[in-house]
Amino acid sequence: MNWYNVGKIVNTHGIRGEVRVMSRTDFPEERYATGARLGLFMPGAKDPVMLTVASHRVHKNFDLLTFEGHPNINDVEKYRDGILKVSGDNLGELEEGEFYHHEIIGCTVVDQEGREIGKVTEVLETGANDVWAVKPAEGKMHYIPYIGDVVLEVDPENGRIVIDPIEGLLS
Secondary structure (H helix, E strand, O other), X not given: OOEEEEEXXXXXXXXXXXXXXXXXOOOHXXXXXXXXXXXXXXXXXXXXXXXXXXXEEEEOOEEEEEEOOOOOHHHHHHHOOOEEEEEHHHOOOOOOOOOOHHHHOOOEEEEOOOOEEEEEEEEEEOOOOEEEEEEOOOOOOEEEEOOOOOEEEEEOOOOEEEEOOOOOOOO
């Protein structure tokens, strides 16, 4: 089964079993909804601890979660530094033109003539639009903005992205 990162438990919060999560998902209201099942992967552990979300709220820049069967701080202290993940079976459908990061990373980027530019190694969230870090076989990294004027075609099933590199983008 494939698992996808949705957040990291960075600390506890209060004494009633809340944990502070640094979120890595664009869908916190779905991933952290009451009753949602998450796998907690602790450093060095092979198998996840399955947890069910009991409550979710936002405080400052963190998502605060409690889990069923974990009513106090003593129950959740051991989860610090654990990575919360959702199983591939629980990934929702996205709208057209939207992609999960794991679908984009590893794709080969080519220009309109089919010349290979490189492979996507990372997706950077900049606010206005995502930027894809593309590593060529040789040379320095390219940063491709995910905007309609540049990205013409995205085909994650075949691992291919076609772009129209605007002037100065690849220099």
